[in-house]
Amino acid sequence: MRTTHRPLTTVALALSLFMAALEMTVVSTAMPTVVGELGGLQSYAWVFTAYMLSSTVTVPIYGKLADLYGRKPVLLFGIGLFLAGSVLSGLSTSMNMLIAFRTLQGLGAGAMQPVSLTIIGDIYTLEQRAKVQGVFSGVWGLAGLVGPLTGGLIVKYLTWHWVFFINVPVGLGALALLVFFFHEQVQHKPQKLDYAGALLLSAGVVALLFGVQGIGRNLPELLLGAVLLAAFVWVERRVAEPVIPMSIFKNPAITISAVAGALFSAAMFGATTYVPLYVQGVLGGSPTLAGGMITPMIVGWPVASLFAGRLLLKTGFRPLIVGGLGLTVIGTGAMALLLKPESSLLIPELAMALFGIGLGFTATSLLIAVQTSVGWELRGVATASHMFFRTIGGALGVGLMGGVVVSQLMKDPSVPLAAANELLGPEHGRGLSPALFQTLSGALGTGLTINFWIICAATVGAFVAGLFFPKVKRREDVALSSTDVAAPH
Known part of the structure; x- marks a missing residue:
């Protein structure tokens, strides 16, 4: 068997x-301009939610496939699909085309992050894994800067x-x-994939996403989503090879990590989606300036993650999780309270920096705690399940906030929604009458302010969940050399 070259x-x-990190900042920077060119402000959230939705529902499926058939083929397939979606997104000529190809891109992204993190868990021990976080912190920091x-x-x-072609x-x-x-030795066993569970999970998440965007009008979709997800849990308890083994949630560390991860991800994706829109659509900033509001968060995250990886071996997981989530509450609370149409741009920058630092301490500690709680045979599905709850939280959060913005813009039926697209164009609404400009800008600002309070509430919920995080034994993993990156025989 060929050996794995661990550094490469x-x-x-x-x-x-x-x-993945670059995609977040570059697309968020460009999206207000995309809406100004293609129109479709009412579909603004779907460019993000379609990507997150497709990646969300496939994360646990890819995690299960990685446990059954090996990490390498699953990750190669995911990257290939992501690149195909990137190229087609870049060739889009309408908002509907862009949303469709972002969905394809998300289908690939569903494999990239969880399987990559699973491989890290395979080829590094607990102590090494904590230290190697510095490398990946640098990756996120570089993406946040550039x-x-x-x-x-x-x-x-x-x-x-071209923001898609650079991938x-x-x-x-x-x-x-x-x-x-990268080479691995996998003992293939005849297994049957849980197609019924995968279908119920996908349908349930889609129904929930449509439901949360209705702002009280789509109760049937919410009920349907709840029924489908309840059926998913019922199926998973009875099949031999479930997509998400319900037994892993008997571990309180995994359960609380799922809840906290879903809530802080709703806040994170909401901030990266709607803070740039506020800066460009309400404050009149340039696309570069709008996208730059995300930089403090994405730089603060890896810096804190670097320290978290070194500290958790001394302090344990719980202090870093609770402390990090406390910082996210302070950051998002400041943003909700202080960000106004006449505000200085220093406010969102400082708020996003605090938010990012808190996320860096929290996300790193939660992920390593989950991976430490299980053995090799469940590490892929446990990592993927954790990432699933984070991405579903982000998708539902952004969808809910998109519904808030659209509902505010549609309050006055005499104002055409299409006119709101001009707020984000290169002229920043100069072609609109002063009265119409003021009405649209005010409605957009009101909707986004409501969203900032939703973001704050999500971080408060995550903080409360973090208070119940148990003391996890930081057991020493069995060291894996570069010649033994494989499942045990």
Whole structure:
């Protein structure tokens, strides 16, 4: 059997995560400009939620496939699908096309982050894993620094289409490194994938997403989603190879990590989606300036993550989780209270920095706690389940907030919703009458302010959940050398 080259495999995994991190900042920077060109402000949230929805429902499926058939083929497939979706998104000529191809992109992304993190859990021990977080913290930090600037320059000097094309060289590099330098020995067993569970999970999440965007009008969709997810749990308790084994939630560390992860991800994705929109649509900032509001969060996150990886071996998981979530409450509370149409841009920058630092301490500690709680045979599905709850929280949160914005813009039936697109165009609404501009800008500002309070409430909920996090034994993993990156025989 060929041996795994651990350093180059780590580089490949870092490139995969770099694409995911860069995608967040670059697309958020460009989206107000996209709406200004293509129209469809009412579909603004769907560009993000379609991506998150498709990645959400596939995360646990990819995690299960990685446990059954190995990490490598699943990750290669995911990166390939992500690149195909990126190219097609860049070729889009309408908002509907963009949403469709972002869905395809998300289908690939569903494999990239959880399987990459699972491989890290396979090839590094607990102590090594805590230290290697510095490498991946640097990846997120670099993406946070170059993403907004890159997105702003692309929009200014090229076209927004190129924010998707830049994924291609990075993805091809990751694919090449994984093909030649990552090798694993997997004991294949005849297994039957839980298709019924996967279908019920996907349908339930879709129904919930449509329901939360209705702002009280889509009760049937919410009820349908609840019924489908209840049926999913019923099926998972009875099949031999469930997509998400319900038994893992007997571990309180995994259960509380799922709840806290879903809530802080709703806040995180809400902030990265709607803070740039507020800066460009309400404060009149440029695309580069709007995207730059995310940078303090994405830089603060990896810096805190670096310290968290080193501290958790001394302090344990709980102090870092509770302390980090406390910082997120302070950051989002400041944003909800202080961000006004006449506010200084220093307010969102400081608020997002605190938010990011808190997330860095929290997310790192929760992930390592989950991976430490299970053995190899469940590490893929446990990691994927944790990421699933984080992504479903983000998808539902962004969908709910998108419904809030649209409902505010549609309050006055005499104001055409299409006119709101001009607020985000290159002229920032200069073609609108002063009265119409004031009405639309005020409605957009009101909707986004409500969203900031929703973001704050989500972090408060996560903090409360974190208070119940148990004391997890930080057991020493069995060291895996670069020649034994495989499932046990």
